[in-house]
Amino acid sequence: MPKFESQEGYLVLESGEIFCGQLFGDFERAGEVVFNTSHSGYEEMGTDPSYFGQILVATAPMQGNYGVDREVWESGGIKISGFVSLEIQNTERESGWLTRLLENQVPVVTGFDTRRLVLHLREKGTTWGAIVKAENSKMASSQGRQMIREGKSLPQDWMVQVSAPGRTSFTGNIPKGPRVALIDFGCKSNIRRIIERSSSEVALFNCKTSAVEIQAWEPDGIILSSGPGDPTQVSNDVLGELRTLLGWRPIFGICMGHQVLCRVAGGRTFKLKFGHRGGNHPVKDQRTGEIYVTSQNHGYAVEPDSLPKEIVVTHTNLNDQTVEGVEWSARKCWGIQFHPESHPGPRDAEKLLVEFLERLR
């Protein structure tokens, strides 16, 4: 197991809080600081484009225990800007987690009381932060604030930045199955893998693709993918294109895709205080009474009152009663806020995606 040297380093929050720990890597990065309560799944989280630009705090203290393997990654590379946990091991599978993070210039801070950080984020809400090297906390503070200012001044349409260009096609496992257009707002690979299992072909479209182009490909159904950031950063142009697709073919939105779908329908979203990130959120299907334990990763949610009357809230988060799913039956549109593709997290809700795909046949 390759060992790496660490040095004293800091996590500086925009609110002024400073945490001093052990810094691995000779890099400094800023980003939104979010925490995830899953016990396992660091490699899936770290490569999930939805975490693009964020500093990910794992509440589970022991990370890196079982190494990493590209086979389970959720995109081509590591997407987070920083990783924070109480301890990190560099156990090797195909490679080690720490090794991979450092190869990808992702700084890692460990060795400090991460629970205090989590309690702070819970109480004060999600905030920006920066991982910095510095001689002392005072210098760290000014340096960190500077980095945060710079980071925040950059465009925040991250879903556009991570969206793959043009169109990429993948062959599905069912030759007679439906053709599925997957609109990429920062799609996790496992969404695509699941679609592949029930379709003849999947095409991943850049999120700015015009409706005409999508229609020209003649999909049987459209899936709007998950992705990073604030759904209000999705431009009116993009929303407009999608609006023309409403009712043309069935649409299924996942996470960011669900929020975009609601915006297309005229709904509004709001920022949650500290988001939902973990693998243990109970969601109730209001139609059947069924409860799933879900994989979640979102910082925004849909305002139920903003939705047009014909859109029904089908799923509710039982922890805070926020909207977790909608149905617009007249237009054959469905959206769910959580992740049926899991990775990481429980797979209870995978059937929602599979059922949608089966309806396309």
Next chain:
Amino acid sequence: MPRIENLKKVMIFGSGPIVIGQACEFDYSGTQACKALMKEGLEVILVNSNPATIMTDPEIATRVYVEPLKVPFVSRILEQERPDAIIPTLGGQTALNLALDLDRSGILNELGISFLGADPATIRSAEDREAFCHILDSVGARYPKSQMVRTFEQGLEVAEILSYPLILRPNYTLGGGGGGIAYSLEEYKTKLVTALQESPTSEVLVEQSVAGWKEFELEVMRDRRGTFVVICSIENVDPCGVHTGDSITVAPQQTLTDCQYQEMRDEAKKIINAVGLTCGGANIQFVVDPVTGERLVIEMNPRVSRSSALASKATGFPIAKIAALLAVGYGLDEIQNDITGTTPSCYEPALDYVVTKIPRFNFEKFPEVNKLGVPNDLLSTQMKSIGEVMAIGRTFKESFMKALNSMEQKDLSYEGRSSLEERLSYPNSRRIHWIFEALQEGWTIERLNLLTQIDVWFLEQFADLVQIEENLTQLDRNSLLRAKRAGISDARIARKTSLSEEEVWKRRRELDLHPAFLKVDTCAGEFASETPYFYSTYWGDPKDYLRRSTSSERDRVVVLGSGPNRIGQGIEFDYGCVRGVKALQRRNWVVAMINSNPETVSTDYDTANELYFEPLTLECCREVFHHIGPKGFVAQLGGQTAINLAGGLVDSGYSMLGSSLETIDLAEDRARFAKICREFDFKIPPSGFAGDLTEALKVAQQIGYPLLCRPSYVLGGRRMEIIENQDELEGYFQRSSDEVSSDRPALMDFFLEGALEVDVDLVRGKDWVVVGGVVEHIEAAGVHSGDSMGVLPPQRLKDETCVKIEELSSQLADRMNIIGHLNLQLAIKDDQIFVLEANPRSSRSVPFVVKSTLIPLVDLAVDAMLGLDRIKVQPERYQWKEMTSVCVKGVVFPFNKFPGADIVLGPEMKSTGESMGRGKDYAEALLKALLSSQMTLPLKGEVFFSLRDKDKDALVEVAKELVTMGYALSATPGTAQFFGDHSLPCIIVRKVHQGRPNCVDRIRSGKVDFVINTTSGRLAQEASFSIRRSCIDYRVPCITESDAVLAFLVALKKHRSGEFEVSPLPARLMNH
């Protein structure tokens, strides 16, 4: 989904006496369930034969029946109570088996009583291996290749198909009783015989061993609607091959990838649904091939279990409570998460810490098991541990070392001849210490992994720990912080740095290095939690986690718990602690509990006002005290563990409630104590000390034989032996050389042979005394008080002696200035009263006395400690002699788990649990106590006798009566001759060394229905060992003490009459 309609009255079963594999976790689960259902407004009827439980306190349920968990008795209760339903899933395997028996008997059908939680079909499909494998096939789950064996011959055929090593798993036994691993045909044959015997259905699953695979367990819950959640994943540090109860385990699982874990979760869900568990908790065990990742299912239990108790304490999710509410119809989403108070229970707890459980063994009590040539503490698929500790830390290292510190065991050095390699090569109770030793000697992780098959990840953690310890040369802030963050105790640091523990503690204080107390909140900080369930960690700054104190805050008092269960200190002390907490709260105190035992009621987050799940070491208790600044603390409820902490805590400036250190010292210092006793009319057996044999021979000359010898400073009568002559004395000193020396001399008492022993439990306040009762032992002096049966009120003690005992005991309590509990062990011989022992604390017998006399002794002890006077307490209200029933305490032993152990009782305690029989007379109480302690009472058949000479005259009357009752007698030649002389017909059977077939063959062949075998002296005992052992192995009742024989006869007659009554305890303890 609301509660089931028309449900008004439910019955819950406890799990009976504590045995290996079924300990106080079922007190925890039953108590939680009763409380939850009572709160629902249901009538709750509880049946349990174990008096040492909290759940059998009358206030816990609507009506509590302390009756045998057997069909005839429970049927009678069902007829009286007519509940709407029974919930069989909360009292362990005992309750499940009872429920199946009741179902078979037809009574439930007849009375229209339904099952809640799990129905008989579900129980059978999970318990019956063949049916279970069928279910696994149906959901595509894989399991080790195996075959069900019903006869010895069939077993041999199966062994030819499967390859060794083979695992034997008897059906319907708890803790894998009677099972094991066989590496060769010879070993297989021996184990198959036992396994077939152990299974009540004579069915044994023989399966291919997956020893060395990684083992995991999922604790899951499901409601009627099908909502499924995993409460906790648990990973075994020891690879497969060691019973999970004997394995060091960690939660949550550490080494599986998310994909592997989710696949396991999905499979668990499918299995639970396929088994048909409508609602409740269950656990499923998996093994994973460390190389290929292949996953197999090992077993599932459709009930609350030992691991669900652990999972509840590890996560803060109260599984038993929720299981009870699910059983009566609620959905998981309708039950609030108590800890957060805002979110529902249909979620999976997220942990931001690591939990380690380490089992606690008592192999030293059964040294005989060496005889079979098997290593003394070999671990296998049959559970052998008596108790366990749990510790919480922010990292694995911190949690693991805290757990190790909680064990209350000295560092275990090894003095045998076997090499380190050999000791590491098989699973044993001290292997973790050998791993540390190997790492210190520079072994590589690869080499250790090859030998132990423990996952590399864990070995790396251990290597880190060894490294941290070795780098600890000086105590600067950084190195010290590093060590403390790795959970290394001050005591260990002191050893590494050649300082005293006190010096390390001082150094830490200078550096202001204290732990922070973090909350167990079920959600890794995601939601606010007000529940004060804490653990200490050096990964936090205490300043960030200051106690929120409000002006309205009342004074705090700490109750010290009793730590891991062990023989001699078990659930009885948790009873005292919990009852004490409640009594203190009633007197308006805010109570903080410290304990390290996850099985207990005292470590429930809603027992005390604050729970500190911490090792019961001076260091950790001091840190808790430093953090909360209590007004005082209570040590006398937590057994010897808590008493041992008292001195250090008082020295640190904290005040102890109740009897002072001076009083404790008075009881412990033999010389001072003897002097006081002499002031009264109490006798003390003549005694002396000897550091070696020469001194011992001199002492023996002065005192005379027989002698009772024991090393100083031991608990539970460890190495205590009765010495009849000089030869034996020489032998004793040879065997005890490791524990006896001139500075640790052996204590030698004159042994009061044939004396009647009694336990007295009393409580003294500043100007009052309440005697709780005088428990008369059924066996004569020489049997440890924890191992002898007892009866209340006394049956043989003369009234005037009893009055005198009460008077003298009260006077002694006054003289010792006891405040609170005092337990006295007395012996009565020739009308003289001897004091054997005084314990200035709650005792093992307190719960039995409370349940028998209904005097709230613990509550009174709390009143005493709080200084209430006689006007307030009105002690004259409590008259134990006014009790209307007779109560007998029965005893349960773990001999069947220790092959090679002898069952002769002596001064060293060996029992794990107790039962209680309540009756209108002695015979009824005795019968119930015996039946509850797993004794069978054969109604007819052959009785085999083998008696020592001095018992022959006394027992010839018994033999006569047995003949009159229609039993046949058989005996070895000497005893047979004696019976012949008394004109008793008797079959003569050869002694073991007189050729074959001999008496052991006769027992093994099933011809003998019960055995009476008395013996004394080491040699005679060794000669008759195989008789008794065959009784254990073949489940033939065997009585080894003459007074116990008389009692057995009384019970037998009662049993043959078929008459008995059942009655609930009164609705509450005496008005208090």
